[in-house]
Amino acid sequence: MKNIDLDLRLMEIFCCVYEKGSISKTSECLHLSQSTISFHMHRLEKQLGIKLFYRKGKDLIPTSVAHTLYPYARRLLEVKLAAVEEIKLMLGSYGGLIKMGASPLLGTVVLGDLVSMYLRKNPQSRVELHVANSRLVVEQVHVGKLDLGFVGLKLDMEDLEYVDLWKDRVVFIANSQMEEELSLEDLPKVPFILREEGSSTRRLVEEALHSHGLCVDKLNVLMVSDSDEVILDVLKGVKAISFTSSLLLKKAVARGLKMVTVKDLRPIQRNFYMVYDRKRPHTPAVRNFIEETLLFRPQHLLEYSDTHNFFLQEEAL
Secondary structure (H helix, E strand, O other): OOOOOOOHHHHHHHHHHHHHOOHHHHHHHHOOOHHHHHHHHHHHHHHHOOOOEEEEOOEEEEOHHHHHHHHHHHHHHHHHHHHHHHHHHHOOOOOEEEEEEEOHHHHHHOHHHHHHHHHHHOOOEEEEEEEOOHHHHHHHHHOOOOOEEEEOOOOOOOOEEEEEEEEEEEEEEEOOOOOOEEOOOOHHHOEEEEEOOOOHHHHHHHHHHHOOOOOHHHOEEEEEEOOHHHHHHHHHHOOOEEEEEHHHHHHHHHOOOEEEEEOOOOOEEEEEEEEEEOOOOOOHHHHHHHHHHHHOOOHHHHHOHHHHHHHHHHHHO
16 A cells, blocks of 8 residues: 655645636635646646546535545644744734624624724734534534534534533514414414524424423414524514513614513523534634633623523512
């Protein structure tokens, strides 16, 4: 059997071709000519003695060997990046790219303050913030496309570490013409606007209703949206009910909406989490961001503490 060596530069090009699925897109990403990329890929295939891709139309399709090689190649590049960042840190440079994802709620309401605070302290760092539903963010962390995730649910995936950060409450909101109190039996009769599947807020509501024998498919669903802002806007003009985080309750009330109580339904509470891969080597910038996050108290949560106190008083009664 021939000796096989893995060149880190070839691994970088291979990973990009694997992720982009074409030579032209890889060329744009790495700022190299298509002929240079093709040359290096042929060189890598010659070193390994096996094909890594085959062409189908304009796309390059990975072979089974490429699928096996990719996660190892990605980890090699991460270790290289971590080593470079550690050396930079020893030289007094706290730079580096931090790739993170957040649920729509956390991404629009909380993470802006956290990221701006961090960048003021560490102007040499760079941040990529991707907003998607919690399930997708966790999956992206799990496959190594994101360093960190900020989500409202836990998924049981190998090697993921969840850190409890902040507490929240899911509340029902409605158009001003709706009743302020509804029973569980009323819910299938009233028009509903839901968050999309994969939303942690929707998942919590589904679990709460299911505990009372009520499934979402029995609701009178008018609309499904992946945006809390869109739901608030639609509720202003449509006699319907929905649900949202207590973080958005003041904004909802300011738009003329009201909070609705559902009798016999226990309060829906949750935690917000930071998630990362415990086995993945993290750069100093990522580790520093984790430390800053643990010390951070979102102003929005402090502003809404009166709302939580109100809920607690209601429960006591």
